[in-house]
Amino acid sequence: MKAIKSTSLKKVLLFAKPYKSRYISVIVFAIMLSIFAALRPYLLKQTVDSYISTGDKSGLLNYILLMGTVLVCEVISQFYFVYWANWLGQDIVKDIREKLFTHITSFKMKFYDNEPVGKLVTRTVFDIESIAKIFSQGLFMIISDLIKMIVVLAFMFYMNWKLTLIVLLAMPILLYATRIFQQKMKGAFQEVRAQISNLNTFVQERLTGMKIVQLFNREDIEYEKFKNINAKHNKAWLKNILYNSIFFPIADIISSLTLGFIIWYGGINIVNGDSITTFGDLFAYTMLISMLFNPLRQIADKFNELQMGIIASDRVLELLDIEDQVQALGTQQAGHFKGEITFEKVHFGYIPDEEVIKGINLNVKAGETVAIVGATGAGKSTIINLLNRFYEINSGTITVDGININEFTLESLRRQIAIVLQDVFLFADSILNNITLNNPNITREDVIQAAKDIGVNDFIMTLPNGYDYNVKERGVMLSSGQRQLIAFLRAYVSNPSILILDEATSSIDTYSEELIQTATDKITEGRTSIVIAHRLATIVNADKIIVMDKGLIVEQGTHQELMNQDKGYYRNLYYSQFAVESEEDLN
Structure with a gap:
């Protein structure tokens, strides 16, 4: 000793x-x-x-x-x-x-x-x-x-x-x-x-x-x-x-x-x-x-x-002394991506010898909106974690615009990817600072204009002090739907090349959902978007639907293509989970 x-x-x-x-x-x-x-x-x-x-x-x-x-x-x-x-x-x-x-x-x-x-x-x-x-x-x-x-x-x-x-x-x-x-x-x-x-x-x-x-x-x-x-x-x-x-x-x-x-x-x-x-x-x-x-x-x-x-x-x-950092060996600065994403033979497990992703191959074209569906534990959110390099894959490659993501610096890679999560985390600070995250390159005027673009400015202005309203710890002063709107605005104002919505539209009220749907349409426009969702309207409008089960991609195609597959996994999932939604969700 x-x-x-x-x-x-x-x-x-x-x-x-x-x-x-x-x-x-x-x-x-x-x-x-x-x-x-x-x-x-x-x-x-x-x-x-x-x-x-x-x-x-x-x-x-x-x-x-x-x-x-x-x-x-x-x-x-x-x-x-x-x-x-x-x-x-x-x-x-x-x-x-x-x-x-x-x-x-x-x-x-x-x-x-x-x-x-x-x-x-x-x-x-x-x-x-x-x-x-x-x-x-x-x-x-x-x-x-x-x-x-x-x-x-x-x-x-x-x-x-x-x-x-x-x-x-x-x-x-x-x-x-x-x-x-x-x-x-x-x-x-x-x-x-x-x-x-x-x-x-x-x-x-x-x-x-x-x-x-x-x-x-x-x-x-x-x-x-x-x-x-x-x-x-x-x-x-x-x-x-x-x-x-x-x-x-x-x-x-x-x-x-x-x-x-x-x-x-x-x-x-x-x-x-x-x-x-x-x-x-x-x-x-x-x-x-x-x-x-x-x-x-x-x-x-x-x-x-x-x-x-x-x-x-x-x-x-x-x-x-703990060396548990993401391997930041990349030296290339990621510019604004076109947005083509490719997973090739990717294997990954949170625990050794227990794979969550089992050698998947996936291609998302630039500008596409791709929905990923599947039961809980299928590996949907894991794909998002791997794309952002929160975790290192066991084997295989992940590329963006044909370049291995390991070749990019972590900071520049993540700067081009924005995520909106279901459980939005807000700091005990003003709405403005929660949106900009104190990025000096994003001005107050930028935020206000972005809020007007996606239709959430009126909601923010109804709050006391507007953009200077303090949401307190974890955003407890806002409803879950309002926190989601702030998260959408935070993602939009960062002007990402790739947008990820991880079940971002679940558990919200009808009014917030209408605003979020408008915001979704705006921020996904012209950029590659990956959507993990339970809402039928978000899924059926996607350019491609990826169906996952137990770490594997079991089906992929448009909504109509997958519905035409007799006894298909997506078709069964649709009738057991999605079909209970009202017709209003489809419009």
Whole structure:
């Protein structure tokens, strides 16, 4: 574990390279702070022995002024040391957080299929904040305390080596107690971080799914689960508190006993007339013992912060070390596609040895509107995921305009493909920003004109503040149909070469459906469109219908061609599912 921690700390310290000058400055101020701190007791000894004992008022005043100057220098050094150490820590954390966010946004969708969102939030927010403590309350504080102990010991040996040897006799006991404390705290901190992650994951999932919790009257059940997780979290922290409650009183007792023995031994020497010890020594050692033992005591405390920061860095670095990104080997910039799409012998499975797509061949001509139908789990949405390279195919090729999609840069490829999903995700922001997604190349005027083109401007203007209306988290202030309209407008304003509608017209009201049908006709005009739909009107008007079953294309053709196939899969599907729709849907 020591090697692992050393490796983790080295990796974190690499992020300090851009701030090398500030890093060195922190060390310099730590040294200055230690020297000025240890110098005060020495000056106190000189003041007592050389001026107070002799009654030299002039010299006493000068030394008092000198002690005041040293104190001011110590305060200034401490200010810059603490401020710059925290500043350095926050800048490093900023860099790590930005790198981590960029890293996790490049992962394949498969990664998010298996990782709880709450865990990722813990890594990105709470664990990284703990890394900041490595610099602000851990590493630099330990370095500062170690330097202070060395300087203090040097002054102590210089002033009275015999008293210093007595002090050193107590050090092994305190060092042993510190070592035991560190070992116990290591396990306690690991348990604390694990329980924090579990707690965040649970709360995030329940808050996100609160509608389901209340709809199925699961408040009491979820409360009991939460109590159990919270109790484990509480237990982990209580273990942490227990170890602290034991160690620090022991450290204080050892320090007090050592000081008492020094006063006794030194006092006996003075009473016996032994010149080895002076009153100045006793005054100075009263301060020096505190300066020597308190840093050792604090090192144990700061080591806890360092330990927690390293444990957090292990978790963050583990995430940074994951290589689960979509292979971005393509270098060609995708321009505006004509839109011919070809799948050739494509195999794919979300889980190894369990194929969802079983060697399909598919050709969509430029400008065609193709509908894909089939039972749930047939592989319809998977085709969309593969075209966007959310997942990597196992074998085969997918081309657009005759060029393998792997040859395009991911950014340029996805810029030419717009998707409207059934479950529309909207951010807690204005309608305008949800449409443009803060793309500086799309102006407010562009959005308004696009809304007028597809017939949704009037709907938006009926909302308070119009395009500046805040839809809140996940768009809860809008109906499902209204969210769909926003999604259509978002797709249209991006001017894609290829449009994908993934069951985008299901579960909506009649009024919204009329607007969406108008929008659909407009945005599919002149571009290749792939439609996964349950609505009959969308399917029958398609240039081609692809029928899928269990990862295979079983039929394809126009609506009329497929209806003419006796006992055909589509014909049966039509009569069992689509024919129940009203005649109005056909018009």
